[in-house]
Amino acid sequence: MAEGNGVLIVAEAAGSDLRPVSLELITAGRQLADALGGGVTAVIGGMAIEDAAQRLAAAGADKVLVADGDAFADVTAGVWTALVTQAIERTQPAAVLIPGTTAGRDYAPRVAARLGVGLAADCVELAVEDGAVVAVRPVLGGRVQTAVKLAGNTPQMATVRAGSFERATGSDGNGSVELIDVSLSDDDTRVKVLELVQEAAAGQSLEGADxxxxxxxxxxxxxxxxxxxxxxxxxxxxxxxxxxxxxxxxxxxxxxxxxxxxxxxxxxxxxxxxxxxxxxxxxxxxxxxxxxxxxxxxxxxxxxxxxxxxxxxxxxxxxxxxxxxxxxx
Ligand SMILES: Cc1cc2nc3c(=O)[nH]c(=O)nc-3n(C[C@H](O)[C@H](O)[C@H](O)COP(=O)(O)OP(=O)(O)OC[C@H]3O[C@@H](n4cnc5c(N)ncnc54)[C@H](O)[C@@H]3O)c2cc1C
Missing domain, CATH: 3.40.50.1220 (TPP-binding domain)
Incomplete structure (x- = not known):
């Protein structure tokens, strides 16, 4: 058990900004880190994401690891599996929280499989009992909630449903921001995004709407x-x-x-x-x-x-x- 090494949260960028769920994970990560010991480290990938990284540091991440470059411009499962796996190997956290976005649901199980650890998917509440993360997740279409205890190998991993935690709103945190190198194999990069077609949606997006x-x-x-x-x-x-x-x-x-x-x-x-x-x-x-x-x-x-x-x-x-x-x- 890597108790004391804190919690790694994976943040996702939307252009040069943050997806709201990234700030929710800071709140969730802090809650777990207080119980497990250690701080909250965030990892984020993208292009020209300095502002997003600074925002994570200001909102309460103790450290922000940034993978900046073309390869991270789109969230593809291969590249993000490599990014998150290498961030975990570097920080040896007790727990890892990943957004329950479409992309997160794709790369999170790959990371867990690569590391040989368990993963609780689509969690809406998190707690710590006897040093183990206990994750609450709705099942059977939300009719029943189950509590899953992540015993065994570390890190203990969970994907977190958007909207389950308050967004961290702090703006005076002074976490450090560090650029990291991620080694990518041909296998990691074999899926390429050729074109993004924006749906012609009028009005506000549902994501994060008040x-x-x-x-x-x-x-x-x-x-x-x-x-x-x-x-x-x-x-x-x-x-x-x-x-x-x-x-x-x-x-x-x-x-x-x-x-x-x-x-x-x-x-x-x-x-x-x-x-x-x-x-x-x-x-x-x-x-x-x-x-x-x-x-x-x-x-x-x-x-x-x-x-x-x-x-x-x-x-x-x-x-x-x-x-x-x-x-x-
Ligand atoms: C695997 C699976 C996944 C699903 N995923 C989703 C999902 O993601 N999201 C989702 O929404 N559904 C989902 N569904 C479908 C879901 O079961 C319902 O069929 C659907 O939500 C019904 O939509 P509705 O409420 O618009 O229609 P209806 O159930 O037909 O309800 C219409 C309502 O309008 C009211 N009404 C009618 N006329 C008036 C009027 N003049 N004034 C005021 N009220 C009026 C009626 O009283 C009725 O309550 C899923 C189903 C399955 C099996």
Missing amino acids: RIVSGGRGLKEPDQFKLVEDLAAALGAAVGASRAVVDAGWRPHSEQVGQTGQTVSPRLYVAVGISGAVQHLVGMQSSDYIVAINRDPDAPIFKIASFGIVGDLFEVVPAVIDEVKVARA
């Missing part, structure tokens, strides 16, 4: 989804959708919230004409305030709503938009 308004099949027609867009615009919110309307082709998959879409954790989540199937709930139930608008008083969404409006959304939503506009004027 407010989200999502619409479901209750809107009946794709054109009626404009009501959701209007409410989102009035609230300064991002637009989300249930899988029913994504499958119907009304909205892009990037807007889907739930088990097979995005996991979000905004301060405010407004569900319009969404029944609240468990596969939707697992993607948004950790929101601070949930407002549901549905004409069926028995809709499951009301079981987790902080505020519920039972009524016809075609009457309720325009009235709410008017009230919001008056309140914000």
Whole structure:
């Protein structure tokens, strides 16, 4: 057990900025490091990411390891497996936390396999018991939560679901920033990103959004989804959708919230004409305030709503938009 060597968190950049989950992992990493001993080291790869690295140091990482260069411009599994494995070999941490992003879910098991250690995937809570990390992870579509104790070889590894921890907001940390060399074999670099095609999404991205308004099949027609867009615009919110309307082709998959879409954790989540199937709930139930608008008083969404409006959304939503506009004027 490498107790005392602290925790390594893997940060991901979005261009020259940080993905919000990177700051969430600083909070999670600090919590574990306080119990395991040692500090929090962050590792990040990318191009022109000095600002992102400084932000990690300012937000509370004791040390930031930076792999800068062309090879790290895109997150490919081979390169990031090498980067994270070598960062672990260098720092010998007691625990490693990796973002539960699409990329993280791809390279984390490869790193664990290369090192011959276990991995708890998609964790939403972390604790330490008798020197071992205990990770809570939802299973069976979120109906049940299991606690997994990571006994055995170190480091103890987990991927962490976005939105599960508060973002570290500190700005006066003075962690050190160090450039590292990563040796990459031909095997590590055999997958190349040829082109990135940006989906033509209007409005804010769901990732890290503070407010989200999502619409479901209750809107009946794709054109009626404009009501959701209007409410989102009035609230300064991002637009989300249930899988029913994504499958119907009304909205892009990037807007889907739930088990097979995005996991979000905004301060405010407004569900319009969404029944609240468990596969939707697992993607948004950790929101601070949930407002549901549905004409069926028995809709499951009301079981987790902080505020519920039972009524016809075609009457309720325009009235709410008017009230919001008056309140914000
Ligand atoms: C493996 C698997 C993965 C899945 N992943 C996801 C996922 O990631 N995200 C997801 O969302 N779903 C997912 N689903 C689908 C999920 O089970 C539901 O089918 C889906 O969430 C239903 O979408 P909905 O609430 O928009 O539609 P519905 O369940 O049809 O609900 C529509 C709601 O609108 C209300 N309504 C109708 N008219 C009005 C009106 N005029 N005014 C007010 N309310 C009205 C109705 O009362 C109803 O509650 C998944 C399913 C499976 C099997």
